[in-house]
Amino acid sequence: MANYLELLERKNLLWRGRGRVCKPEAVSTGFTLLDSVLQGGWPKHGVIDIQTAVGIGELRLILPHFTQEKRLKVLINPPGRVQAAAINYLSLDLSEFVILQPKSDSEALWAAEQCLKSGASSAVVLWQDALSIAVVKRLQLAAQSGDSRLFVLHQGQYMSTLPFSLSLVLEAKPCALQVSIKKQRGSFSQHAIKLRNTNYWPELEKQTLPNIDESITMPCGYDQRLTS
Amino acid sequence: MWIYLYFPMLQLEGISKQATTTDFISSVVIIDGRKNQVVQLNSVAEQKGIKIGMGLGTACALCMQLHVLAYDSQLERQQLLEIADALYQVSADLVIESPNGIALKVDGMLSLHKDLSCYWLVITEQLRQLEVSYHYGVGVSITMAKLLARSHNDTLQLTASQTRYALSKVTLQHTTLAEKVIDKLIRTGVKTVAQLEQFTLSELAKRFDTELVHYVGCLFGKLRETPTFYHPPEVFELTAPLLYEVEVVAWLDKPIGYLLSRLSMFLQKRSLVTRAVNFTFVLRDKNALEVTLHSAEPEYRISYWRRLLDLKLESITLEAPVQSVSLKVDELETQHATVQDLFSAQQSAISQQGLLSILCTKLGDQAVQHLKLTGDPRPEKASTYSRTPDISNIQTPPRPTILLSEPRPLCEKVRVISGPERIVSGWWDGEPVQRDYFIVQNQQDQHLWVFREHSNQWYIHGVFS
Numbered sequence: 001m002a003n004y005l006e007l008l009e010r011k012n013l014l015w016r017g018r019g020r021v022c023k024p025e026a027v028s029t030g031f032t033l034l035d036s037v038l039q040g041g042w043p044k045h046g047v048i049d050i051q052t053a054v055g056i057g058e059l060r061l062i063l064p065h066f067t068q069e070k071r072l073k074v075l076i077n078p079p080g081r082v083q084a085a086a087i088n089y090l091s092l093d094l095s096e097f098v099i100l101q102p103k104s105d106s107e108a109l110w111a112a113e114q115c116l117k118s119g120a121s122s123a124v125v126l127w128q129d130a131l132s133i134a135v136v137k138r139l140q141l142a143a144q145s146g147d148s149r150l151f152v153l154h155q156g157q158y159m160s161t162l163p164f165s166l167s168l169v170l171e172a173k174p175c176a177l178q179v180s181i182k183k184q185r186g187s188f189s190q191h192a193i194k195l196r197n198t199n200y201w202p203e204l205e206k207q208t209l210p211n212i213d214e215s216i217t218m219p220c221g222y223d224q225r226l227t228s
Numbered sequence: 229m230w231i232y233l234y235f236p237m238l239q240l241e242g243i244s245k246q247a248t249t250t251d252f253i254s255s256v257v258i259i260d261g262r263k264n265q266v267v268q269l270n271s272v273a274e275q276k277g278i279k280i281g282m283g284l285g286t287a288c289a290l291c292m293q294l295h296v297l298a299y300d301s302q303l304e305r306q307q308l309l310e311i312a313d314a315l316y317q318v319s320a321d322l323v324i325e326s327p328n329g330i331a332l333k334v335d336g337m338l339s340l341h342k343d344l345s346c347y348w349l350v351i352t353e354q355l356r357q358l359e360v361s362y363h364y365g366v367g368v369s370i371t372m373a374k375l376l377a378r379s380h381n382d383t384l385q386l387t388a389s390q391t392r393y394a395l396s397k398v399t400l401q402h403t404t405l406a407e408k409v410i411d412k413l414i415r416t417g418v419k420t421v422a423q424l425e426q427f428t429l430s431e432l433a434k435r436f437d438t439e440l441v442h443y444v445g446c447l448f449g450k451l452r453e454t455p456t457f458y459h460p461p462e463v464f465e466l467t468a469p470l471l472y473e474v475e476v477v478a479w480l481d482k483p484i485g486y487l488l489s490r491l492s493m494f495l496q497k498r499s500l501v502t503r504a505v506n507f508t509f510v511l512r513d514k515n516a517l518e519v520t521l522h523s524a525e526p527e528y529r530i531s532y533w534r535r536l537l538d539l540k541l542e543s544i545t546l547e548a549p550v551q552s553v554s555l556k557v558d559e560l561e562t563q564h565a566t567v568q569d570l571f572s573a574q575q576s577a578i579s580q581q582g583l584l585s586i587l588c589t590k591l592g593d594q595a596v597q598h599l600k601l602t603g604d605p606r607p608e609k610a611s612t613y614s615r616t617p618d619i620s621n622i623q624t625p626p627r628p629t630i631l632l633s634e635p636r637p638l639c640e641k642v643r644v645i646s647g648p649e650r651i652v653s654g655w656w657d658g659e660p661v662q663r664d665y666f667i668v669q670n671q672q673d674q675h676l677w678v679f680r681e682h683s684n685q686w687y688i689h690g691v692f693s
Contacts, residue, residue: 055676055691058693060693063629083627083690084601085611088601094598094599094601095598095619099598100595172672204675
C-alpha cells in the first residue's frame, strides 16, 4: 500500500492537503522585517490598500521595491508635485515613472485599470478616497491579467470591507513607522510592526541630534509663529 | 495628362447597394425636381421605354408601378467621396468634380506602372469592386477629358488626330459655356469643340469675353488649370440612406452592416482602431436617436462592433420609423501589436508607448507627464514634469518626495532633524532665492521640508511622503 502511495505521489497523481501552504507570489518590499510578516513581500499582482496620513513615509515605503522591475511605474493623482530628485536619490530610473493627473475620479480609475491591464506597467500608485466593491474587483482582474499591482493610498477608512489582496494601516510613531496588517490574502495573522527606514533615507531617521535645540538659535520670528 | 471618370448612375447605385435585391425588381427612376426630368433610371425602367430627360408625367404614363425618388446631390457627393477614397489607394493626385466626376492625374503615376494600360487596369479593378458604372475620357486637360468622358468616348489611347476627330463629334452644348456665348459662336460658324482650336487666344479675346478665352485655354492646355486635389478625411463619417422608412429594428441589418464594413475598411487601411462608435438614427417627426458604443479594447473588426450593437439594439424600441442611419467615429488610435508570452501568467501586454498613447488620447496630453531633473538648485525648478521621458542622472541631495504647489506658512511646533541647507540662487534670471532649508518632524510625526526666508518667515515646502 505504502509503495502505491509513493508511486502515485511521484507521478503527481496524489495530492496531500496537509502541510501545504498556499503561498502567493511576492515581490520583496526591500525591508527584511516587512518581508517576513508579509510572507515574502508585496503580492506580485493584486490591489493593495494602504490607509495612511500624508507625509509619514507612505510613498517611501513603496518606492524601494521599484528597483526590482523594469516596467513602467504610474502615479495617479499625487497630492502635490512628485519630485524627480527624491526618486533619483533612491537610484531609480526616472524614465520609468509616469505621472497622471486625470480631471475626474472616474477617469483616474479608468487610467488605473488600463495601466494595470496593459502589462506595460509593473505598479500603479493611486491616491483615491472612495472605492466600491465592483471597482476593486475590476481592478483586481485587471492587475491579474497584466501581472501588476496597485497601491491605493487614502486617509480615511473605507465605508465597507473591500476585496483587497492586502490591507495595511500606517501610523507615524516617533523614529519609526508602525505598519499594521488588517487583512492579508492567504494568511490569518494580524501583525503590527515598527519599521525604521534608515537604509534608504538615513537623513530622516537620525536619532535626535545632540542638543539640536541649543545648536540652532531660533530667530524671534519663528517663535512668534509657533505661539500664534 | 488626365483621365476623367464620369459616373452617370451614382445615386441609384448607391441606394441599391444597401437595399435588398427584391427591392429592385420594380422600375426605379430618379427625378431632378427643379428641371422635372428623369436623371437616372435602372434597367427595368429602361426596358419599359423610359429615357433620361423625360418628364415625370411621360415616365408615369409609360410605366404604371414606377418607383420615383428625388435627386439628392448630398448623397451623390457622399458616393463620390467613397469612390475617391478607394481610388486614392492606387492613384495619388485626383480631383473631385462634383456632382459626378473624378479626374485622375496620370503623369506622376506612370513612373510606378509599366505603361498607361497597366495603370488603367489597377484603376478598373478598384472600380469593379465598388460596382459602379462609369464612362471615361483622356485628355491633356481636365476639361478635355471631361468633355470626352461625358460624350461616352471610352478610349484610352488617342493620337492627336483621333482626339481632334473625337472633339469634332462633341457639340458646343456639351460644354459648360453660357447659352449666350454658344449662340454667338454658332453664328460665327463654330459648331463643335474641335473647331475652337483653330483660333489663337488673342483672337478670341478680341471678340469674346474672358470666360470663353479661359475655357478654351484650359481645354487645349494653353492655360494652367488650378485643381484642388483630394485629401482623404481624418475621421470616419458616413450616412446610409434608406429606400423607405423602417419600423422594425431587424430590417436595419443591411444598412448597418454596410456602414460597419465601410468603417472596418477605413480603419484597416490606416491601421487605426477605435474605442467608441456613434450611430445616429434619424426618426420621422422625432429627435434623432443616438447610440454610442464603447469598448474597453480598441477594435476595428465588423464582427466585434456588430455584437455590441446587437446587444444594444435589443433594449431599444423605435418611437418612430427610421429614415436614415449614419455612423460617425472620431476617436481614433493607432494599432499596437500585443505581445503574448507563452510562459508568463500575464495574459496580455501592449508596449509602453502603446499604453502612453492610449492614456494621452483619453486623458489629454496635459494629464500625462514624466519626471525630469534640470540640475537647477532651486527646489521649484530642480524637478519638473515634461512630456518626454528623462534619462539624466544627476547626483541629488535628499529631497522630499512630494513638493507642495505653493509653500504654506509653518504654524506648528516642529522638531528639527537636519539642516540648515542654505540655497542662494537664481540671481541670473530675476527669480532670486535665499532660503535655509530644514528637515523637520511635526507633532503628528510627519516629515516636512521647511525653509526660512531671508525675512525670517517660515514655510512648509514639501513632505517626505
